[in-house]
Amino acid sequence: MTESLTVLYGALPYLLRGTLVTIALVAGAMGLGLVIGINLAVGQVYGKRWLRAIIGIYIWFFRGVPLLVLLFLFYFGLFSLLEINLSAFTVAVIVLGLITAAYQSQIFRGAILSLPEGQLKAARALGMSDKKAILLIILPQALRLSIPGWSNEYSIVLKDSAVAYALGVMEMMARAHFVASRTYEHLPLYFSAGLIFLILTYLGTKGLRLMEEKLRIPGYSR
């Protein structure tokens, strides 16, 4: 028992550095997913037929192929073929980002569609271009409505980020495994790794909940 604690104590700074890598992975992926996801959603709602078709294929692909397959496909396959030299970390951010973009786009699309049609009409009636109407009127409202769904997506991406281990990214899970396999203290290390994930989930969803409250439009009932 004391042995385990000593190992854990010694490994903790190493694990926490891995936690930072995990946070960077998730932040990068969620950010990338946010930017691409918003564009996909807007394209899917307001775009021409050909654009909607392309976006449909994108979403079908990234929601349909398993994460591990995509990681290998991009890291060992696509980027090698194109002779683009990217670190495993960067590839993991890109792949996680492209996948979550597909899921996030549906959160945003649902939110956009839930807004009354009159919002866009009123904006157009004032002489706004569609681009302005979407940026100034539609998205500020739709994004607020998307926070609960986005928070859900955050907790999923956080957990998925552990799969980046398969590319050799030294995130938290990879480090826990590394220490565990050398010291044979499997239980305390994986327990700690799980605990850190739980804490990150709590902090993230709590933070988003606070943001939701802060951005709530006055006058609407809870």
Added chain:
Amino acid sequence: MAKTKTILKIEDMTKRYGSKTVLKNASLSLNEGELKILIGPSGGGKSTLLQCINFLVKPNSGRVWLDGKEIIHSRKKELYAYRQRVGMIFQDFNLFDHLTVLENVQIALVKVKKRGKEESRTRAVTELERVGLADHITKYPAQLSGGQKQRVSIARALAMDPEVMLLDEPTSALDPELISEVLDVIRDLRLNGMTMIMSTHQIGFASELADELVFLENGSILETGPPKKMFSNADCERTREFCSKITELYGNSF
């Protein structure tokens, strides 16, 4: 009142949804300072006509002239510029829910007309004072009554200095007690010479203030005439029928 100059002219406006024609060859013209009121049963095409006029609904055919110049709505720049000159009031207000009352009125001045922040703010406050809402500028739409919301939407349209206003049943979504506060604002506009087309079932208001009533049914303009004539001896059988029904419902107009 001098009513010589034609501000807005609509010719042969037609709108079809699939095989259903909701607006059939509607034509009308509007002189400066004139108020035309569209009447007729629900689903008769009043709302479609109003929304086709500023191309919120794209008509299948039909032409529009503002101040003598034809508007080609496929040219985006021209369309946006045109819409700035035509104010629109909706039945369900359509205030921007995430913006305060002040921001609702200000936003198009800043972002569309590219006016300065301060100048826009001053203008917005002036318009809100005009509709009696100076005390509510920091509130959000969800914190207002229906009548207040509609007055904000009128202020929002007025801030753009429209040459014509289109009002699509501006009081239909309001509690009976709140109707008059909105009608009072519209009456003021009328007396100040604003050129307007409005659809409404408020027949008392229509007969008091309209220059002409336009009766629309099944997408066609069946008859146009001054209120007195439309109510007492309309040419068309259906107009007479509708006018007497609605007078029964909403009280005598003369």
